[in-house]
Amino acid sequence: MSNTPAGWYPQNDGRQRYWDGQQWTEHFAPGTAQQTQAAATPVAAMAGGVASAPRPWFKKKRILIPAGLAGTVIFVSALGAAAGGGATQDSALKSSTSSSAEPTPATKASPAAEVAKPSATPTAKPAAPKAAPKPAGPKIGTKVRDGKFQFVVSKVTCGIKSVGNQYLGTKAQGQFCRVDMSITNIGDEAQTMFADNQTAFDTKGRKFSADSEASIYDDKSEVLFEEINPGNTVKGRVYFDVPKGVKLAKVELHDSLFSGGVEVALTK
Numbered sequence: 001m002s003n004t005p006a007g008w009y010p011q012n013d014g015r016q017r018y019w020d021g022q023q024w025t026e027h028f029a030p031g032t033a034q035q036t037q038a039a040a041t042p043v044a045a046m047a048g049g050v051a052s053a054p055r056p057w058f059k060k061k062r063i064l065i066p067a068g069l070a071g072t073v074i075f076v077s078a079l080g081a082a083a084g085g086g087a088t089q090d091s092a093l094k095s096s097t098s099s100s101a102e103p104t105p106a107t108k109a110s111p112a113a114e115v116a117k118p119s120a121t122p123t124a125k126p127a128a129p130k131a132a133p134k135p136a137g138p139k140i141g142t143k144v145r146d147g148k149f150q151f152v153v154s155k156v157t158c159g160i161k162s163v164g165n166q167y168l169g170t171k172a173q174g175q176f177c178r179v180d181m182s183i184t185n186i187g188d189e190a191q192t193m194f195a196d197n198q199t200a201f202d203t204k205g206r207k208f209s210a211d212s213e214a215s216i217y218d219d220k221s222e223v224l225f226e227e228i229n230p231g232n233t234v235k236g237r238v239y240f241d242v243p244k245g246v247k248l249a250k251v252e253l254h255d256s257l258f259s260g261g262v263e264v265a266l267t268k
Contacts, residue, residue: 148187
């Protein structure tokens with residue numbers, strides 16, 4: 001093992017060569033002829049005659065430099081090919097991904113198809129045939145019948161506060177609506193007319209029963225409890241106690257408690 005320190009030392013060819021402390025390296029630097037001549041003997045003694053010994057053919061410059069260049073070119077070419085192949089594969093992969101991700105543009109419909117396409121504007125539907133108007137129901141002044149009685153409603157009056165006089169009478173909770181009518185027995189035997197069997201309805205469909213007490217205090221009414229013989233006609237008044245402001249829409253008249261009844265609209 002040499003004790004010579006690492007450093008640059010002049011060579012016989014006029015250049016300087018680097019000694020790493022153990023052996024000569026392949027690193028050279030330019031030197032002067034004086035340095036070479038003055039230090040030739042110390043270098044040979046220091047290196048044990050290595051500097052003056054002829055170098056093997058494979059360490060000569062004319063072989064090492066071209067070989068190094070050739071190896072470098074081959075190595076760089078190999079790296080370029082590998083990089084190029086990877087780039088090509090990446091490009092192919094990206095192209096394939098883009099092709100699958102991008103939606104295929106819709107094929108434009110042919111003129112014939114566009115003509116056949118239904119218009120966006122809805123066509124007018126044919127008007128539905130109008131239903132035939134229902135025949136008007138019985139109204140004030142119309143003759144109607146239920147069982148053995150024929151009724152004719154003559155008028156309706158609302159806003160009545162009380163019925164009777166100052167001594168004998170009754171007051172409405174809201175207001176009295178009075179329905180004036182005539183009743184004819186069209187049967188072949190006597191039939192009794194009861195005011196309590198009659199009902200009324202307002203414009204909201206609410207049902208009201210007759211107020212028999214009001215009929216008691218009306219001396220012109222004959223329908224509180226009146227027996228009517230066949231062919232006879234009586235005139236009477238039926239009262240209904242309804243809230244203030246309410247208007248009656250119709251009455252349902254009965255010849256008895258269990259009859260079907262007949263409706264009369266309280267309009268002319």
